Amino acid sequence: QLIQKKSNDYYGYLASQNPTHSFLTSTITPSINHSIHITKPDHLLVSDIHLIKALLLAQINLTQYAHHEFTQSSFVGSKDNILQYAFMISLIQDYHRLITIGQALLKTNHPTIEQNLIGQFAYPLAYKNEVNFYTKQLNLNPYLVWSLMRQESSFRPAVISPAKAVGLMQIIPETAHTIAFKLEEKNFHHEHLKNPAINIQFGTWYLKQRLDE
Secondary structure (H helix, E strand, O other), X not given: OHHHHOOOHHHHHHHHOOOOOOOOOOOXXXXXXXXXXXXXXXXXXXXXXXXXXXHHHHHOOOHHHHHHHHHOOHHHHOOOOHHHHHHHHHHOOOHHHHHHHHHHHHHHOOOOOOXXXXXXXXXOOOOHHHHHHHHHHHOOOHHHHHHHHHXXXXXXXXXXXXXXXXXXXXXXXXXXXXXXXXXXXXXOOHHHHHOHHHHHHHHHHHHHHHHHO
């Protein structure tokens, strides 16, 4: 009920569980358990050459190329096994599409998929390694960052807003250049904001500065 009514309250609840961040509070207990992770289904059917390439590329972290191969596969048009489909798009880090699937499943109350899994589709812990790395450095609650990314960009790393804000955490290029100077990041170009790791690094640093004011 919580995730159906208010899109980001679940992240807010998780963030409030960190007692070092008193600015976030909630009395609502969600039913989704994020200790469960989207894992490879027992019988992932792989017969398409593009899908095979996508799996191999994703395993060596070439997700951009994996995404291209996946979109060329016949698997995209066939969603008979929604768990296999969700696993693949999670693997290639297409979190925006994963959210779309999760939201659709929430509306239809899918009879064969656990609510915990549907919650993970609708509210993925996207770019988990990067988020955990930078939030730990800055003593930020990672769930706050996931909530902001979901709200601001729906986890689309290359999205540009009408105000020219770029990427996952929607950073204005002028602000990004200031951040790059502060972080002593040389040779920075605003196109680098489309890189998830850089966007998260800059965005978490900026968020920390604003919270500490």
